[in-house]
Amino acid sequence: MSLVFAAIAPHGTLPEAPVPGAEKTHDALAELGRRFAAASPEATIVLSPHNVHVEGHFAVVLAGMLSGSLAEFDAPDVKLTCPVDVELATQAIVALHDDGIPVVGASFGANDPGAATAPMDWGVLIPLWFMGGRSEPQVPAVVVSPARDRPIAEHVRAGRAIARAAGASSKRIALIASADQGHAHDPSGPYGFDPAAATFDDQVIQRVRENRLSGILELDPALVEAAKADSWWQLAMLHGALGDGWRGDFLCYEASTYFGMLCAAYAPN
Numbered sequence: 001m002s003l004v005f006a007a008i009a010p011h012g013t014l015p016e017a018p019v020p021g022a023e024k025t026h027d028a029l030a031e032l033g034r035r036f037a038a039a040s041p042e043a044t045i046v047l048s049p050h051n052v053h054v055e056g057h058f059a060v061v062l063a064g065m066l067s068g069s070l071a072e073f074d075a076p077d078v079k080l081t082c083p084v085d086v087e088l089a090t091q092a093i094v095a096l097h098d099d100g101i102p103v104v105g106a107s108f109g110a111n112d113p114g115a116a117t118a119p120m121d122w123g124v125l126i127p128l129w130f131m132g133g134r135s136e137p138q139v140p141a142v143v144v145s146p147a148r149d150r151p152i153a154e155h156v157r158a159g160r161a162i163a164r165a166a167g168a169s170s171k172r173i174a175l176i177a178s179a180d181q182g183h184a185h186d187p188s189g190p191y192g193f194d195p196a197a198a199t200f201d202d203q204v205i206q207r208v209r210e211n212r213l214s215g216i217l218e219l220d221p222a223l224v225e226a227a228k229a230d231s232w233w234q235l236a237m238l239h240g241a242l243g244d245g246w247r248g249d250f251l252c253y254e255a256s257t258y259f260g261m262l263c264a265a266y267a268p269n
Contacts, residue, residue: 002163002166002167002169002172002173003163003166003167003173003174003175003241003242003268004039004040004041004172004173004174004268005035005036005039005041005174005175005265005266005267006174006175006176006177006238006241006242006246006265006266006267007032007035007036007127007131007174007175007176007177007263007264007265007266008176008177008179008208008231008235008238008262008263008264009029009032009126009127009130009131009176009177009178009179009263010025010029010126010178010179010180010261010262010263011048011050011122011123011124011125011126011127011178011179011180012126012180012257012259012261013025013026013126013261014026014029014070014075014078014126014129016070016075016077016078017070017073017074017075017078019256019257020256020257021254021256021257022254022256022257022261024252024254025252025254025261025263027252028251028252028263029126029130029263030130031251031263031265032127032130032131032251032263032265033130033131035265035267036130036131036132036174037135039172039174039267040172041132041139041171041172041173041174042139042140042171042172042173043085043088043139043140043141043142043169043171043172043173043174044128044131044132044139044140044141044142044173044174044175044176045088045092045141045142045143045144045162045166045173045174045175045176046123046124046127046128046141046142046143046144046176046178047144047145047146047175047176047177047178047179047234047237047238048121048123048124048143048144048145048178048234049123049145049146049148049178049179049230049231049233049234050121050122050123050124050178051119051121051123051124051143051145052106052118052145053145054104054106054145054147055149056102056147056149056150057102057103057104057147057150058096058101058102058103058104058144058145058146058147058150058158059103059104059105059106059144059145059147060089060092060093060096060103060104060105060106060142060143060144060145061084061089061105061106061107061118061142061143061144062084062086062089062090062093062105062106062107062113062116063084063106063107063108063109063113063116063117063118064083064084064086064113064114064115064116064117065081065082065083065084065116065117065118066080066081066082066083066084066117066118066119066120066124066141066143067079067080067081067082067117067118067119067120068080068119068120068121068122068124068125069125070122070125073122078125078129080120080125080128080129080133080134081117081120082120082128082132082133082138082139082140082141083138083140083141084118084140084141084142084143085140085141085142085171086113086114088140088142088165088166088169088171088173089105089142089143090105091165091168091169092142092144092161092162092165093105094165095161095162095164095165095168096158096161096162098161099157099158099160099161101154101157101158101161102147102150106118118143120143123178124141124143124178126178127176127178128141131174131176132174139174144158144162144237146158146233146234146237147233148233152217152221152232152233152236153217153236155233155236155237155240156217156236156237156239156240157240158237158240159236159237159238159239159240159241159242160240160241160243161240162175162237162240162241163175163240163241163242163243166241175238175241175242177231177234177235177237177238178234179230179231179234179235179262180230180231180259180260180261181197181200181201181204181227181229181230181231181253181255181259181260181261181262182196182197182198182200182201182227182228182229182255182259182260183197183227183228183229183230183258183259184196184197184226184227184228184258185197185198185255185257185258185259185260186257186258188258189257189258189259190258191228191258194226194227194228196223196226196227197226197227197228197229197255197259197260198255199223199227200219200223200224200226200227200229201227201253201255201260201262203215203219203223204216204219204231204235204262205250205253205262208248208250208262208264209250211247211248213235213238213239213242213248214239214244216232216235216236216239217236217239219232230259231262238266242266245268245269246266246267246268246269247266247267247268247269248264248265248266249264249265249266249267250262250263250264251263251264251265
């Protein structure tokens, strides 16, 4: 089998832990969940910017389980534990390595990866809350961290390698780019205000609406930095994985707080 569903999903809000004015985002996340379920994936690959960071390398979690909560965001009752598809994670590492992309496998806790439980960051928990993490049975996940100190073109190649690993699998696989957008929309926010945040978000929205993810490679790295964007690298990986053979459906964009949130669903042509 191969990839059967893909999405751009924010990770800054849940109905159970909301930011103000995010109702459209909550509805769009629920819609992503419905489309995910309709595609019947057997594993989910999540590209998260908030998991393990390894200098100069992409990273793939190899622990047997993921577990986390939103306690640090004052929502301790939002908890999730999910199995890892270690076989698929290993295949992704091999595909990345074979393509000459620097990659490491990372585990946590127990020395036996099968008995290890790695922290589930909010960039993974919130998308999985809607897509597979609370399904019966749960859909196993694979967590991949981008490498912001590597070239953006390498992220495109990394996405292609991940798609190749999915294509070599016998499973139906979903791919989620967990991505909030510019983080400098609000002068009272932690990153202050910069008009670049709105400019960056507008340019990403335009390219998603046009079903032209390749256009995110045209963005100026200085704009990405000024916007304090949290999405460029995951979107480049998503573009690499999907290529031109998918149709996108823009669902929602909101920037009711200091960061922008965008939802989009992708299905094969």
